[in-house]
Amino acid sequence: MIETIQWTDDGVVMIDQTRLPNEELYVTCRNYVEVADAIRTMIIRGAPAIGVAAAMGVAIGARDAAEENLDAQFEAICAELASTRPTAVNLFWGIERMKRLFAEIRHLPVDEIRARLIEEAKLVRVEDIAINEAIGRHGAPLVPDGKTVLTHCNAGALATAGYGTALGVVRAAVAAGKDIDVFADETRPFLQGARLTVWELQHDGIRATLITDNMAGHFLKSGRIGCVVVGADRIASNGDVANKIGTYGVAVLAKENGIPFYVAAPISTLDLKIPDGDHIPIEQRGAAEVTHVFGTRIAPEGTEVQNPAFDVTPNRYVTAIITEKGVARAPYGESLSELAAKV
Ligand code: MRU
16 A cells, blocks of 8 residues: 555654655655645645644644643644645644644643654544545445546545545445546646556556546547546535636536536545635645746746636535545535534
């Protein structure tokens, strides 16, 4: 299995996703500032993986914090990690989980507090893998046999602690004996599809074909694609889905061509406090991601650029949302809150 992120005695070890597929390099973040930088620079990315990194960042920060003003330092650590990326709600979920535990165990001796926070962060990682396997179990029956699954961005093992959400559904369908393959959108501008999705599917021996983003409509019309499965960075209570920029276009094209559009995500990606997708903060990233490809300029000097990293797909385009607790369908206002409440 691909190891995305692990806790070690030396620090938090992550596979450097900015170097894949050309180099399989692991970086060790030795303090919380390095963990925050790794999230910001996308050494680690993908909503659930960011949630795990955040929990481990809090744990490593607390491990190093002086006993004297532990409370103030704990707050500063959480604030620094929370400032890294705005859209994936799993970041804030991971931090909140650690904050809740800290409040509960604050009366204990400091060594015990530190040990408990580290255990919790490790648990977040282990739980995430189990959650993805459950998403796979719920999603696999929805995947048509003998057809192609189209996906956007990377919602695989690399975007999680392991197994993946959208690619977890693909893995589970393959494990169930379905004869499927995957079309991966390259996912401009950061190329998660080309660099990461294809790499990890090849790693697992699952047939993958790379297409550029503007080919999606052509293939969705061709009759070859059985369904679309993507991940999510934040899902509003009405089922509007924020995911990697370009997802919205794929969803509209899928509906136009009568192809089911599935979103695979853990319950921790639900943001039931917000009514709809208009309330989801969209990260704006630097112009160089658009004007340059691997350091080479492809647009004239002085070009004005927009670079929203995510878009919001309105719930009417979403056929179903696959979670570890089951499959939600419209009306999402009811189905998502029912699933979230399920024990
Ligand atoms: O900018 P990224 O690479 O962090 O964006 C990742 C995505 O949009 C994924 O599709 C999403 O986080 C789901 S990952 C299981």
